[in-house]
Amino acid sequence: MTQLPETSEKKLGLVIDLDTCVGCHACVTACKGWNTENYGAPLSDMDAYGSNPSGTFLNRVHSYEVEPRAGGCSQTVHFPKSCLHCDDAPCVTVCPTGASYKRQEDGIVLVEEDACIGCGLCAWACPYGARELDLAAGVMKKCTLCVDRIYNENLPEEDRIPACVRTCPAGARHFGDLGDPSSEVSMLVAERGGFDLMPEQGTQPTNKYLPPRPKDQLPDMDVLSPALEPVAGEPKGFLKWLDKALEAI
Amino acid sequence: MHPAPSVIVFTVLSGLGFGLLSFLGLGLPQVTGWEAFFYFALAFALAVGGLVASTFHLGNPQRALKAFTQWKTSWLSREAWLSSLALVAMGLYAFAAVFLDISAGLLGWLGAALSVATVVATSMIYAQLMTVPRWNHWLTPLHLLTLSLAGGAILAQQSAVALALLVVAGIVQILHWVLGDRRFEERGHTIESATGLGDIGAARLFEPPHTGTNYLLKEMVHVVGRKHAQKLRVIAFVFMIVLPIAVLILLPQGIVSAALAILCYLIGTFASRWLFFAEAEHVVGLYYGARSAQAVAG
Incomplete structure (x- = not known):
C-alpha cells in the first residue's frame, strides 16, 4: 500500500561520513554487483560497449568543491548518494499501483517489481535522484538497503550489512538503526552533527551525512623566516680567521 | 523535465476531449441524433486517444489495471478512476442522446463534473510535486483546467463562453x-x-x-x-x-x-x-x- 506507515520504530539506514570518503566508487561497484545478481530485475546497461554507454545504478558518487567561508584552501568532498529511506517518502504516496511501499517493521522503502508499471512518477517525486527506471526491465529500481543481505542467515554474520558498507575500504559508510538513540550510528550522528539532505523538502530522510571536518591551517607567520635564520652567530677558530681574511680582500 | 511527446499529446488532447465532454454534459449545445453522434465521437476520440497515448511512456503497460488500486494517496490512480467514471457516465449519456433522443439531464451534469474532476486530477499529478517548484502551485490546476475548458467551449461552439474562458x-x-x-x-x-x-x-x-x-x-x-x-x-x-x-x-x-x-x-x-x-x-x-x-x- 502506498499509505505510509504511521510510525516505524526501527529505522534502518546509512550514515555516510563525508570526511572519510575518498571517492573510490567501490560502493558503487559493490552495489551494482550485488543488486544485479540478487533482488529483482538486474541493473542493466545500455550500449555498454558503444560510444554512449549508460546504465542503472542505485548508488552514485558525486564530487564537489567547497570554498570555505572562513578562508583557507578549497576542499574536495566526495559525496555518495543513494535512497535515504525517508520517513515521509513522497515517492511512495504518488505510486498508482502500490508497487512502492515503506515497510513498517524497519522503515525500508522498496519496490514490488511485479506491480510496477514503470510510469516514472516516483522518480519525479524524489528530490534526491535515488530512483532510476531500468530501461531493459521497464521497472523502477532503487536501493533496497540490501534487504536480501541484512536478514540473510545463509551469509556469515559479518556480511549481513549492505554491500556498499561491507566493501568501503575507508570505513566511510555505517549501517544501523537510526530510530534507536543508543545505537552506534545514532551516537555517531549526534557526536559529529550529522545532517539531512535538502531538509526544506520535508522528506525527513533516515540516512544522515557527517560533515567534512575543517582542514588544518598553518599558524599565521612568514613561512620562510625560520629557514633564513643564521645557524651560528660568530664563527670561531679557523672559520674566524677565514672570515676576516676574506673580508680584508 | 523531459518533454515526452506521449505526455504532451495526452494532456493536450484528453484535456480538450474532457473539456468538450463537460459542455456536452451540461447540454451546451443540446444535441440529439446524428448531430450528437458527431459531437460525442469527436469528444471520445480526443479523450480516449489522449489516454491511450499516455500509456506509451509506461515501462510495463500490461499492468496498467493495477493503477486503479491506490486512489487513497495517488493522484495518478485518482485520474484513472475519474477518467473511467467520466467516460462511462458520458458514454451512457451519449447513447441516450444519439439513439434514444433523450437528454438525461442529471447524468449529463454528473458526467460534466467527472470530466472537470479528471482534468483537475491530471493537473494535480504535476502540481503535487514539491521537487518541481514551477509546477508545485495552485496555478497549475487552474492553468490546465482553463485551457481545457476554453478548448471545449470552442468545439462546443459556445462562442461567448469560449471568449471569456480564453481571456x-x-x-x-x-x-x-x-x-x-x-x-x-x-x-x-x-x-x-x-x-x-x-x-x-x-x-x-x-x-x-x-x-x-x-x-x-x-x-x-x-x-x-x-x-x-x-x-x-x-x-x-x-x-x-x-x-x-x-x-x-x-x-x-x-x-x-x-x-x-x-x-x-x-x-x-x-x-x-x-x-x-x-x-x-x-x-x-x-x-x-x-x-x-x-x-x-x-
Whole structure:
C-alpha cells in the first residue's frame, strides 16, 4: 500500500561520513554487483560497449568543491548518494499501483517489481535522484538497503550489512538503526552533527551525512623566516680567521 | 523535465476531449441524433486517444489495471478512476442522446463534473510535486483546467463562453509563466542545501558521478531548447489565445470558425505544453550542477 506507515520504530539506514570518503566508487561497484545478481530485475546497461554507454545504478558518487567561508584552501568532498529511506517518502504516496511501499517493521522503502508499471512518477517525486527506471526491465529500481543481505542467515554474520558498507575500504559508510538513540550510528550522528539532505523538502530522510571536518591551517607567520635564520652567530677558530681574511680582500 | 511527446499529446488532447465532454454534459449545445453522434465521437476520440497515448511512456503497460488500486494517496490512480467514471457516465449519456433522443439531464451534469474532476486530477499529478517548484502551485490546476475548458467551449461552439474562458486562460498562462520563473529561487533550493555543505561555504560540482548520461539526467535535467523559450512563449500565446479570440470575434459562428479557432488553439497549446515540461526544473539537477551550469549548457 502506498499509505505510509504511521510510525516505524526501527529505522534502518546509512550514515555516510563525508570526511572519510575518498571517492573510490567501490560502493558503487559493490552495489551494482550485488543488486544485479540478487533482488529483482538486474541493473542493466545500455550500449555498454558503444560510444554512449549508460546504465542503472542505485548508488552514485558525486564530487564537489567547497570554498570555505572562513578562508583557507578549497576542499574536495566526495559525496555518495543513494535512497535515504525517508520517513515521509513522497515517492511512495504518488505510486498508482502500490508497487512502492515503506515497510513498517524497519522503515525500508522498496519496490514490488511485479506491480510496477514503470510510469516514472516516483522518480519525479524524489528530490534526491535515488530512483532510476531500468530501461531493459521497464521497472523502477532503487536501493533496497540490501534487504536480501541484512536478514540473510545463509551469509556469515559479518556480511549481513549492505554491500556498499561491507566493501568501503575507508570505513566511510555505517549501517544501523537510526530510530534507536543508543545505537552506534545514532551516537555517531549526534557526536559529529550529522545532517539531512535538502531538509526544506520535508522528506525527513533516515540516512544522515557527517560533515567534512575543517582542514588544518598553518599558524599565521612568514613561512620562510625560520629557514633564513643564521645557524651560528660568530664563527670561531679557523672559520674566524677565514672570515676576516676574506673580508680584508 | 523531459518533454515526452506521449505526455504532451495526452494532456493536450484528453484535456480538450474532457473539456468538450463537460459542455456536452451540461447540454451546451443540446444535441440529439446524428448531430450528437458527431459531437460525442469527436469528444471520445480526443479523450480516449489522449489516454491511450499516455500509456506509451509506461515501462510495463500490461499492468496498467493495477493503477486503479491506490486512489487513497495517488493522484495518478485518482485520474484513472475519474477518467473511467467520466467516460462511462458520458458514454451512457451519449447513447441516450444519439439513439434514444433523450437528454438525461442529471447524468449529463454528473458526467460534466467527472470530466472537470479528471482534468483537475491530471493537473494535480504535476502540481503535487514539491521537487518541481514551477509546477508545485495552485496555478497549475487552474492553468490546465482553463485551457481545457476554453478548448471545449470552442468545439462546443459556445462562442461567448469560449471568449471569456480564453481571456481567463490567457491571464492564468501569463501568471504561470511569470510567477513560475521565480519559484525555484523563492523555495530556497540550492546546491548548498542539496549537499548540506553550505555551512562550510560555496559549493560547486567538481566531478559528476559518471562520464556518460543517465536516466535522471535524460528525464529530469532537460535543458535543450530553453534558449528559445521566450520566442516559443510568444508563439504559444498568440496561437492559443489571441488568434482563437480573433477568429471567434471576426468570423460568423459555425463549423468553419470553430475548426479554424481550434486549429490555432492546438498549435498554441502544444507549444505551451512543451514549454510546461521543458522549462520545469527538478531539484535533482542541483546535484549535477545544473543551475550553475545553465549558462554553459543552455
